[in-house]
Amino acid sequence: MSFIRSLTEHRASARCLTLAQLAPRGAWQLSLLHDRAQHLLIWTTKGQGRVTVEGVRRGVSVHNALFIPAGTLFAYEIGAQGFGLALEVPTSLPLAYPGEPHHLRLRDNMAQAEITGILEAMQREQSRGQSLMAEAQAAHAALASVWLRRQIDGPAGRARRVTAAEAMVQDYCRRVAAGFRSDRLPGDYAEDLGVPMAELDRACRDVAGRSAAEILTERVLHEARTMLARPGITASDAAERLGFASPSYFERYLDHHGGRTPRAPRRAATGS
Structure with a gap:
């Protein structure tokens, strides 16, 4: 059995959501500090705002990628004109996502196009509702994990000094x-x-x-x-x-x- 197919044995599946879908009951679902049961990879494509991750508040803007591990306290605030996509990954899927949060400001056009392409492919898969969708989404989530870890290892992932x-x-x-x-x-x-x-x-x-x-x-x-x-x-x-x-x-x-x-x-x- 292939690695990707083995992922589909887990009942929960990865999915791609817009920011509006991530907060269907109102902006408070993202703007109030909270933690979630799933890993989140948020890709901001329009607008500016603020993100607070484990109490550290920073600005967020276009071409910022935020990885929020499950159980991490965070809040995401963006203006009315803001837009982005979010990859939601259940912790039950055995994918190699990091164990700590990351805020990446990406300047490389290729890297920007790659993550946009992965997330948009997931959206298309969800809209079609074809057979083997869970397997396809697991494959996209695995690619997103590889993309994320590559960016963390690159210039965008250089760690900043944490103050006392x-x-x-x-x-x-x-x-x-x-x-x-x-x-x-x-x-x-x-x-x-x-x-x-x-x-x-x-x-x-x-x-x-x-x-x-x-x-x-x-x-x-x-x-x-x-x-x-x-x-x-x-x-x-x-x-x-x-x-x-x-x-x-x-x-x-x-x-x-x-x-x-x-x-x-x-x-x-x-x-x-």
Whole structure:
């Protein structure tokens, strides 16, 4: 049995989506900090915006490739005129994608054409709905993996120096991604990191443009909205799963934050 055909034994398949398809319920699905169960390769082809990956915020523009491993806290914000494609790869597919995030600014025309061609071929495959589609999509996802690793090894993948503040915020964001369903507050994470809460908060504001409490709140709010959009999930169910003391407090929390990016600390706490 061929390697590519063996990939189709896995129930989940890779697929290519537009940015709009990646956030069908609204821009908040990308603009609020969250993590996903699949690897994402986002290829921006039009417009400018900002991306925050593990708490480090940077600008994003045309011909930027973003690789976000599954479970990585991130937010992607782009203007109304922005456009891009995203490759969604289930972790169950045994493909050699990197274990860490990458932000590549590509200047090589050949590299730009290659990834555009791979993603557009996936779109055509999906629109036709022909037999053996899962096998074809696995082949395209494998090619995208090769393309990505080649770019990381090339000039576009030269690693930049990570500052001490960035390293602290990255560590904090990893802990938030793993533990946001608990009743832990930013002060608890600061204690785990062995730093004063004021130092963590200052680093978060400088690196992520958000306070430590706002980072945690965004992740909780994204999950709450996602849960409540699912059929059969009540506010009481979501409150329990997210570690809120009561459904009534959970509903006040949602009312307070509404449809905007949250600014208040979680659990009505100061974050200390």
